Amino acid sequence: MSSRLHSLVIENLGTRIVSGELAPGTSLHTDSIEEALGVSRSVVREAVRVLQSLGLVKPVPRLGLRIRPRADWNVFDPEIIRWRIASEQKGAQLRSLTELRAAVEPAAAELAARHSPDDIAAELMAVAARMRAVGRSGDLQTFLELDIQFHSLVLAASGNEMFSHLRNVIGEVLRGRTDYGLMPDHPHEEALQLHVDVANAIQSRDPDAARTAMDRIMRRTIAEVEQVWLDTPREH
Structure with a gap:
């Protein structure tokens, strides 16, 4: 109690x-x-x-x-992020987090291709394959959990503890995107394939391909959700 x-x-x-x-x-x-x-x-x-x-x-x-x-405020705390996404600050919060992801995750994917242990690289391939199957089925809740797992694994595989520590932050923005209806009923085929491409590049030890594929995921994400924050002024 x-x-x-x-x-x-x-x-x-x-x-x-x-x-x-x-x-x-x-x-x-x-x-x-x-x-x-x-x-x-x-x-x-x-x-x-x-x-x-x-x-x-x-x-x-x-x-x-x-x-x-x-x-x-400790703006990296997942609880603050969750509260902001649930408030009228949703647009500003999703924008700042998506821009953070766009800056960090391509670099993390590149590092993962250089430094990932073999078992994590293999797990990424398995998760990406499941994401494609589940995404096609329209089970958004299971897809969300797999998506969080995938991006958390990439951050961990980078071998950079600062990147890895962002996993809960990124998990909150992915949950917010789904909870507030900003995900399509069926993820786009290109997005599903790009996750496979990232995993394959990491497992193949191809840093440039890993960065490029993750950058394309981030650019797709921005294009899909930026309408939420287009009219939201920035704070300086």
Whole structure:
């Protein structure tokens, strides 16, 4: 019960902060949170620690909590990403994450072709083959899990721990794309083939082909979802 209430407080405050309902600079008293959500002080205290670690709030003596500006948020945290995708910031979040993927994943594929262990390269081929079969069947939920697995394997196969650590970030954007109806009912045949091409290039130790195929996947992805953010201004 305590764990559930703890999650409830985090979810409630986190979504309200990320959506802008609680604007930067707003002050909150912990006793008002306790009363509004019907939870104990210890539950609020633990939830605040989590929100503080995400850069969303700052404890202020005698005032309670102060909402921190977006520049202070841990924008790579999967929970913040999930909350942003579920809010009116969906376009901006999908744009920034897709641009991040476009910059990182072709490089990761190239490195994977140079450094991937044989067992991971073989697993990539197997996952790509399953993706093609499942994609043709229209089972989007299974396809999503395979797609996350595929891109996570490429990042891991690169041998770069910084790239590998982005697997949860990329998993969230792939889930968001599916959950909000931004995936076609049946993935395009070219996209399915490109995943096979990436896996084959990695297994064949062809860095240039691996980078090129992954870059084409990213360019297709941008073309398919950019309508979500076309009218969204950039923040500087």
